[in-house]
Amino acid sequence: MKLHLQEIPRVKTITKADFIKHYFKPQKPVVIERCIEDWPAFTKWNLDYIKQVAGDKTVPLYDDRPVNYKDGFNEAHATMKMSAYVDLLKSEPTKYRIFLWNILKEVPLLQKDFSFPDFGLKLMKSLPMLFFGGKDSHTFMHYDIDFANIFHFHFEGKKQCILFNQDQNKYLYKIPYSLITREDIDFSNPDFKKWPALQNAKGYITELNHGEVLYMPEGYWHYMKYITPGFSMSLRSIPKNPKNLAKAVYNIAIMRHFDTIMRKIKGQNWIDYKNKQAILNTNKKIS
Template sequence: MELKPADIVSSITKEEFINNYYKTQKPLLIKGFARQWEAGEKWNFDYIKEKAGEQIVPLYDSKPADANKSTSEPVVKMKFKEYINHIQSTPSDLRIFFYIITDRLPELLHNFTYPDLGMKFFKRLPTLFFGGSEAKVLMHYDVDLGDFIHVHFEGNKRILLFDQKQSPFLYKVPLSVHTIYEVDYENPDYEKFPALKYAQGYEIFMEHGDALYIPGAFWHFNRYLDAGFSLSLRALPTKPLQFVNMLYHVFVMRYTDKLMRKLLKKKWVDFKQYWAYKRTHKKLKAHLLKQTA
């Protein structure tokens, strides 16, 4: 894979952001972004344990979902404070996925300020994501195709980003928003997955308080290098074609896949993986022929 860093700034005006990143759909890392929040010092594990420690939270690991179970079924559940203590003291791949602040911890809404960058945020869904030092999130893009600001806290995180033009090289699974499960984006096997060599993307390292702008429909792979958590602030698609594409993803593609998974279980999952492998190599062959023509 050919990876390059995203642009990095310590501050940016709304006009600069809109013209240079939002309109061009280009990632941007804003260092120390959360330090400007009046309550920025509250974004840590101790505050979460104090305010929500007794809540029972569902936990997920880094393995692909069992084909015979619902994709939303957690590996285990435990008290929030016990989970945080666990990932702080022990290497772990356990994650909390899509913790909706407005439903579970609404007082946190007073501890940050939506960035004035020209994005129309969907304020119903500010969400938190937690992970231990061995946690990773498989390569995927979000089904709602929305742009979002991703703010990280407590430790370091590595993120890989690819735009949709790179899909032919990433082994995209049909009727899904993820790639083949077997692909290891930390140690790519170019013999088994040769198309990966031609993928061009971004590699970003985040520290406490950093904010990353991720354009809509960008592929992203997340790896927690230390125990930490992140806040995502989403903006839904506004252009007509993007909105229609979002509706297709959410209401047609996703439910078709769920139905087939329910009916065929592992056979459907295995078929899609095989289909992705064959289709990618067919596109790779066409790409190489075009280069040599």
């Protein structure tokens, strides 16, 4: 038995008016296949090029270990020179990933390789972020703290993306006071005996190839698995729905800090409590 996932719609190209009408306003995901072929990045950006222009940079690395109460917010698990990291990606499977790597700050040269496309939404031009991963590495199922509209551009290789709308929260074993689901759920091959509520969840799936862009609407859950080594860039636009904007403000101004305080006070007991509540809350909502 598999998750109830429908393929994300694909278009070759799209006008601003059609994007707004068919995907942004109804808040539906879409893959645009031929959006960036005029970017220098389309032909230049691969792992070898990143090694060439950023090889001397020390990069933060993350793996799939469970959250620990000692971890700071988005605290890296290791660091490495980008040149060594690219060599690692190309030589063997690795769990190590890079995420939220601000290319304007770290490698301004890369900004010359892309432009900000006009989808009808105002993009945050100070926050183009890069994400890297090795074969079979993955993120936990999560949504972004700011509930942004996200345009996710993929480079080199293939990447599997599984998405859920926020209206599926009751089936996903969401961790309270957090942005993730239970970390021990394998969304690429879930155990329905252990996580029966997932049988009711309805989501989306696609595989991104080099040069394709995935639009993820406001607050959408996403799980990313690198089928081959590769990297992606995200551009974002603030949420337009007032309720989602309010949730973003709450997450950033209150929830994040409350969770940090509770980790300091209760330690691992707080993490364990939240993991238990994820199951109890889900069972209560579906019973």
